[in-house]
Amino acid sequence: MSVVSAITVTVPATTANLGPGFDCIGAALKLYNEFKFTRLEEGGLIIHVTGTEAERVQTDESNLLYQAFVKFYQHIEQTPPTVKIEIKLGVPLARGLGSSATAIVGGLVAANQLEGAPMSQSQVMELAIAMEGHPDNVVPALLGGCRLAATSGAGWEICDIPWHEDIVPVVAIPNFELSTQSARDVLPTEVSRADAIFNTAHLGLLLRGLETGNGQWLKTALQDKLHQPYRKVLIPGYDAVNIAAVSAGAYGMVISGAGPTLLALADKLHSEAVEAAMLAAWQEERITAKVRSLSLDTQGAKSF
Numbered sequence: 001m002s003v004v005s006a007i008t009v010t011v012p013a014t015t016a017n018l019g020p021g022f023d024c025i026g027a028a029l030k031l032y033n034e035f036k037f038t039r040l041e042e043g044g045l046i047i048h049v050t051g052t053e054a055e056r057v058q059t060d061e062s063n064l065l066y067q068a069f070v071k072f073y074q075h076i077e078q079t080p081p082t083v084k085i086e087i088k089l090g091v092p093l094a095r096g097l098g099s100s101a102t103a104i105v106g107g108l109v110a111a112n113q114l115e116g117a118p119m120s121q122s123q124v125m126e127l128a129i130a131m132e133g134h135p136d137n138v139v140p141a142l143l144g145g146c147r148l149a150a151t152s153g154a155g156w157e158i159c160d161i162p163w164h165e166d167i168v169p170v171v172a173i174p175n176f177e178l179s180t181q182s183a184r185d186v187l188p189t190e191v192s193r194a195d196a197i198f199n200t201a202h203l204g205l206l207l208r209g210l211e212t213g214n215g216q217w218l219k220t221a222l223q224d225k226l227h228q229p230y231r232k233v234l235i236p237g238y239d240a241v242n243i244a245a246v247s248a249g250a251y252g253m254v255i256s257g258a259g260p261t262l263l264a265l266a267d268k269l270h271s272e273a274v275e276a277a278m279l280a281a282w283q284e285e286r287i288t289a290k291v292r293s294l295s296l297d298t299q300g301a302k303s304f
Contacts, residue, residue: 004113004114004116005038005039006036006037006039007036007037007110007113007114007303007304008034008035008036008037008303008304009034009035009036009037009105009106009109009110009113009301009302009303010032010033010034010035010301010302010303011032011033011035011101011102011105011106011109011141011142011300011301012028012030012031012032012102012140012141012144012297012299012300012301013028013029013031013032013033013090013091013097013098013099013102013141014026014027014028014029014097014098014101014136014137014140014141014257015027015029015096015097015098015169015171015256015257015261015263016096016098016136016137016256016257017136017224017227017254017255017256017257018206018222018254018263019202019206019221019222019223019224019228019252019254020198020199020202020203020206020221020222020223020224020226021136021148021203021206022199022224022226022227023134023135023136024135024136024148024149024150024203025136025146025147025148025149025161025203025206026098026135026136026137026139026140026146026147027140027145027146027147027161027163027169027296028140028141028143028144028145028146028296028297028298028300029097029169029171029294029295029296029297030294030295030296030297031090031091031097031294032090032091032102033087033088033089033090033091033099033102033103033106034087034088034090035065035085035086035087035088035106035107035110036085036086036087037069037083037084037085037110037111037114038083038084038085038086039081039082039083039114040081040082040083040084041082042082043082044082045060045061045066045082045083045085046083046084046085047059047060047063047066047084047085047087048084048085048086048087049087049089050086050087050088050089051087051088051089051090052089052090052092053089053093054087054089056093057087057089057093063085063103064100064103064104064107065085065087065103065104065106065107066085066107067107068103068104068105068106068107068108068111068128068131069083069085069107069108069110069111070107071107071108071127071131072107072108072111072112072119072127073111075119075127076115076118076119078115080111081114092173092261093177094177094178094179094180095173095174095177095178095256095259095260095261096178096255096256096257096258096259096260096261097171097173097256097257097261098137098138098141098257100132100137100180101128101132101137101138101141102141104128104131104132104138104141105124105128105138105141105142105301106301108124108127108128108131109124109142109301109303110303112124113303121142121143124142125138125139125142125143125156125158126155126156128141128142129149129156135147135149135156135158136149136257137257139156139158140300141300141301142300142301143158143300144297144298144299144300144301145160145161145163145296145297145298145300146160146161146162146163146210146296147159147160147161148161148207161207161210161211162210162211163210163211163296164210164211164212164213165213166213166267166268167210167213167218167251167265167266167267168265168266168267168268168271168293168294168295169263169264169265169293169294169295169296170245170250170263170264170265170266170271170274170275170278170291170292170293170294171256171261171262171263171291171292171294172241172261172262172263172264172278172279172282172289172290172291173261173289173290173291174235174237174260174261174282174287174288174289175287175288175289176236176260176287177260178234178235178258178259178260179258180257180258182234182258183227183231183234183258183259184258186230186231186233186234187226187227187230187231191225191226195225195226196226198223198225199224199225199226202220202221202222202223202224203221205217205220205221206218206221206222208221209221209251213267215251215267218251218252218265219251219252221252222251222252222253222254222265223252224254227255228254228255231255231258231259232255234259234260235255235259235260235262236285236287237281237282237284237285237287238255238262240281240284240285241253241262241278241281241282241285242262243281244277244278244280244281245262245264245266245274245277245278245281247277248266248273248274248276248278249266249267249269249270249273249274250264250265250266250270250274251264251265251266251267252264252265253265253278262278264278271293272293274293275291275292275293276291278291279291
């Protein structure tokens with residue numbers, strides 16, 4: 001193992017849940033945060049942040065990226081080096097696109113690479129899941145693609161979900177935030193057997209719909225009864241944007257992660273019309289939003 005003096009890590013945004021896949025499925029998107037770590041011979045921690053909302057990122061030891069960096073060294077029972085961290089933000093904060101997952105994965109991957117990779121990718125993944133509390137964002141952020149995660153008792157089983165090339169994720173990112181904790185607080189502690197069966201069936205159909213690009217399957221599969229009916233009331237204009245997206249040709253619309261970003265799935269023929277419709281619907285609600293078609297990131301976190 002050879003120790004290096006500097007490392008740069010790029011980590012993709014993620015969209016989690018995809019409707020019925022609550023807390024177990026997520027996909028990496030081509031939207032990135034970049035983190036550069038440089039060893040310092042003397043002095044204290046330095047964190048510089050650039051990009052949208054840079055002024056809102058903590059630049060002391062409470063920074064989540066740095067906490068993940070330190071967590072790695074605690075895990076291998078070593079003292080973390082003093083570092084300068086340069087952050088380039090491309091993923092909006094607290095919008096349901098996995099910004100916290102990029103920080104956790106970025107800090108762990110950077111530390112591992114600086115120390116010559118003493119931990120395997122699967123070990124880094126397990127540590128990331130432990131920090132985040134659930135796998136749906138950190139797993140695709142680390143590995144790329146669309147991933148399903150299931151506990152196996154001793155750890156996690158990760159399944160790569162094929163994503164048909166004609167399926168386009170369209171994200172509508174509003175100019176307001178929704179904390180993950182607030183989104184979890186509105187959820188019931190128990191659900192009915194009927195709702196559990198509903199979601200099990202729809203998740204199975206979602207996996208086949210994503211693989212085949214079968215639009216009819218996707219229209220049904222994106223329905224959910226475990227979290228979206230409770231969370232949508234926290235997102236002004238949800239119903240209007242949903243109706244607009246579907247009317248423009250989307251297979252369906254879901255809440256991205258904990259929200260408030262909304263994710264529509266469409267084919268390539270309708271994606272631009274879906275973009276325009278979602279933007280117009282939120283504008284009618286007097287909400288400013290950025291809407292864009294993205295594509296699946298298949299590589300995950302990269303270091304150089």
